[in-house]
Amino acid sequence: MDREAAGAPPDFHFYPLDLYDSEDQLHLFPEEHTRTGRDVHAEMSSEPGEAAAGKAQRDLEEEVDELVHLYALRGAGEWGAELVDGSAPHMEVLDHQPQLAAAGAQRDWRLGVEAEDHGYAGWGAAGHSRELREAYRYAHGRASEEYECYVIPEEEDEDEAALVLCVTCKAPVRAVEVSDEHREHEVIPLSKALQSAKDEIHKNMFKLEKQIIEMENFANHLEEVFITVEENFGRQEQNFESHYNEILETLAQKYEEKIQALGEKKKAKLEALYGQLVSCGENLDTCKELMETIEEMCHEEKVDFIKDAVAMADRLGKFLNTETDVEISTQPDFEDQTLDFSDVEQLMGSINTIPAPSAPVINPQAPNSATGSSVRVCWSLYSDDNVESYQLSYRPVQDSSPGKDQAEFTMTVKETYCSVTDLVPNTQYEFWVTAQNRAGPSPASERAVYMTAPCPPVIKSKEIRSCEEAALICWDSGNLNPVDSYTVELTQAETPEASGITESVVGIPACEALVQLQPRQSYTIYVRALNVGGPSARSDPMTVHTTGSCFHLNQHSRHPWLTISEDGFTVTRSGRKTEKELPPSNTRFTRCVAVMGNLIPIRGRHYWEVEVDELADYTVGVAFEDVPKQEDLGANCLSWCMRHKFASSRHRYEFLHSKRTPDIRITVSPRKIGILLDYENSKLSFFNVDISQHLYTFSCQLHGFVHPCFSLEKPGCLKICNGIAMPKHVTFY
Template sequence: MDLTEIRGLRLDVISEEGEHQDLSRGSTTMEMFNLASDRAGRTLQRFSVGTNESFRFEPCEDNSPSPTGAADGYGDDDEVFKKGEPESDIVSIRNRLQGKVAEMENFAGHLEEIFLTVEENFGRQEQLLEQHYNDVLQTLSQRYDERASELEEEKKSKLESLYSQLLACGQALGNSKELIETAQETYRSQDKRLFLKTVMPIIKRFETFVKEDVDLTLSTSLEFNTPLADLSDVTTMMESINIIPAPSAPVINPQMPNSATQTTLHVRWSLFSDDTVEFYELYYRPVLEDMPADGTGAPHESRVKVKETHCTVMDLLPNAQYELWVTATNTTGISPASEKALYVTVPSPPVIKQRGCSSCPEAALIRWESGNTNPVDSYTVELREMGSDGTESSITESIVAVPTCQCLIQLQTSRRYLISVRAVNVGGPSEKSEVVTVSTTGTFFHLLEDTAHPCLSISEDGFTIFYGDEELPISALALDDNTFTRCVAILGDLIPVRGRHYWEVEVDDETEFRIGVAYEDTERNSYLGANSSSWCMKHIRSPTRHKYEFLHNGQSPDLRITVYPARIGVALDYDGGTLSFFNANLGQHLHTFHCHFQNYVHPCFSLDSPGALTVHNGIQAPEYTLI
């Protein structure tokens, strides 16, 4: 069985185990969820975007539990819960088992990745070795051809030299043979005169032949010149198989979502080559807003040495940008540095503005401050419902991708909610802010201190205003565009939600006041009720009686109130187009304005004489206000 078959079998086993675990976990999860949902009768919520661009939560329809339990198959489970562990313990055990299964799945996936990586590395090394082998063979073949050609040329030269020497020897032998034969013929001759005539030339020829120097040594060596072959390039190639080149520059990956905490960053990088790396060095430093472009005066850089292509950097600042780069090192040398990348830690938790939050029976407006110097991408608002006994629901609803530092949330009437906010950037979500409790029993708001006349003082809890008779210095009368200048008044921060709103005002019978509603842009240098953008109830104290006027645009109907209202209820109905006033102690209707409010209005309060006034809100509207 080869490596490919082994890997195939391993992958099949992993796949079958994963499918079995998914089916088992899915079945267990559905059974436990149905059991918990049917037994406890809990109702999940979902949210959607309404027409007023706020988030609306609606109940999901759950299947009601069977009266007997047997029809749903849970009759036996009741006995188990009575005799065995509580439901919460079973859910906890199930969650731990699911966590273990997830860990084993992740480990199996990691092993599979390692298996594939080893095989890929082996394939690359085998291909590289084969390439080196072919290069060496090609070089040796080239050297062989060159050396064979040189030997052939040397052989040809030797043979030509020997052949020339052989010809010379043959010619000398022929001459000597001819001379000897001539001498013998002359010696045998009987004619003495002929002998004497021919013997002298023959003797001279003998003398000449003897004087000739005949070279009897070989003109060339029988041995071939065999110098050592220059195989230095082959040696270099053989050695290059074991020589590792210096790595190329790594590439830092862009920051992944949820890859950071307030003090840590998880950084990943890649090496787009087959380089061998012993270790990596990750460099990082914070990015300062006023850091010069040339890098002078930059903060000290830190360094982390790791063997993997990822690293978690610790002990960082929250919501801070960091500049990172990495180098790769092996036995040959260090790679060039990668291009610098910017990572950011998650933001600090936002700070909910307690006096910036308001609510009504159908919704809540939550405002907060970012609390971060660097901008964040969005915010997530989380809320949990509180039971009548003060217990918190285990279900947390989330409103994500909130772009600004406020969120209008549609809620259910007569409930209590715990609301917190998280800031989110590319690194991930921050820790949640401090929790604020919101009740939807009635309308709740705070006073807008930036609209208050300088002569007004506000109590520590923010619901009582005072108007003293002492004179203020001129420096204390510094006014801005949003401050009331003529009328000693202040506005309330009513939630911008149409529907019904109700609040009450506690007043002193010796204090002259104006209470009602006004548009946000009502004239600051005018009295409440004296213009077309405000509606109010006015109390005038005379020596003989209490006089009440209901003013809008400076006009009031002719009404007479006989019983002084120490606590006045104000009911605003956007849909019905009414603003009503009541004696809250007696449940007595005093007056109703009929007007189609084109824009959202704010509660308004004014003191025309020294005294105090207390606002009571967050209370349920009495039935007598539904007129």
């Protein structure tokens, strides 16, 4: 049936408008936004005339444009006009082109009715493009028999009514002309339906992308399994052929050996029988000769007979006395030869249908799976492989000289894991494994790099600094290769043997850490090094006290004429002096006979005391790290000091900063000087500890951290007393 026969116009097109494939998709639209046709009709009827109609028309146009763009349709004007009109007749979709053509015969009648009812002059002449239909069908994926079709006009409908979606009929209808058919149906705004359709499409696209990735991964896995099976059966064919040739060779060798043995036995028997036959023939001839001789003697005369009889008797006696062997030397019976096929049976038994295993898959290194001298290696295998043992091989990963390969080590294990020992700490090792059974070895797995745990760090006891609120812990790595990080473990204990960690500071990148602590406590500190293999063992313990500030003298800053004690708390200048001029230095004092201390870099209050000799010339105070090392302490703006000079039984005290000093008289010479450094208030105070006397306070501009400094202008000794609780009289300054 052609288009003209059906009575449909030639350019009359049908478009499926079922936006939802099945009823199970109706849950896309929230129930709270749904309304019935009666409610929509009532709302639209209550709006005032032209203003409400204009607003509805604009909303309708926006919603229609969104729907057109969503389904990749061109000719938005035609689609919008049809949706605005809402009165296109519902028609069934025909599966075959002849049926569609038959419906086209009614073109003139339908165009006349639609144009007269809705005022679309020239509507039928414009028609719809084939591209619009194909784009819509492409957006829906197929044209089903179940879809309803609408005739979509080209020109926009000037009607001011809005469209809503009838969920029950799964079709858009005009809200201003909700018929009795849709009045009791559930309807929702077209914009809501549009957004829900967009969300569902995006969700389905995401699911499809995820399924594509999964299928690609599965296809790759199947390809790997396919290659592995092909390789295994190829090796099995070679194995069968090798065994078959070996069995044939063994059988041929046994055949030759047995034929040769049978020939030798046959020859020996025949030779023995032939010898007996010859002997028997000779005896028989002798007997015949004797018989003939005796018969002849019987016919002779008596005298001759007697003479010959005597001689014949002697000859006959000798012959009869000769023993004749009448026993057969060898039996003619054939001896049954038993063939030994044990080696052939063994070869036959080695031929089996079990294929060689596939290549194992070595697992990446698990966290905390190593110690400093061992590492636990794990791998996996396909479940259907028959494996008798595994060969685990490894070697260190190091930069070797050209032409020199690293030594490889191999060990046989039964399980799919192994703990390898006697390794070097903090070193990478390359591991690979093969599986074995009676059919032969598998291909080697891919190589995986495992790493042993580091050596325990070594805490630098002389570089530990502390105050009441924190401690600065320093250590040596103890490893040739770099590690990933360090962990500081703390426990509040008086003895290193105490157990139980109260706090841990993890992820420390360098070989020092500033740890916040509680005041007036004693802590036992351990340090661990970490890498991908796991943590090292604990370092040797170190005890830190948070009672006052504690620091050591810096060997790198001391003048060569000074000597620092082993504990790092006492500095001494002997009477021996070298007149040799020292070269300038930015880190070591060269002109001023001084040394610095390493105070913890914490902004707060620090207190320490210095035991002095009343007759010595000394200087104590603080200075910045970049203080000029060729100048005296207090002679510049980077240092604040108290200096004592003794001459002619008189004590002279100066409080120097930039070569200036206040006019202060001290009547009681201190034997122990207390020093309070207050970062918060930018002050530096000096005290006579013996009599709790305040001596002087500097107002300092402390833009950075300063260091304690000590100088001896004549032979003498200064002893630093740190880790001391701040006295009560000091807290007032």
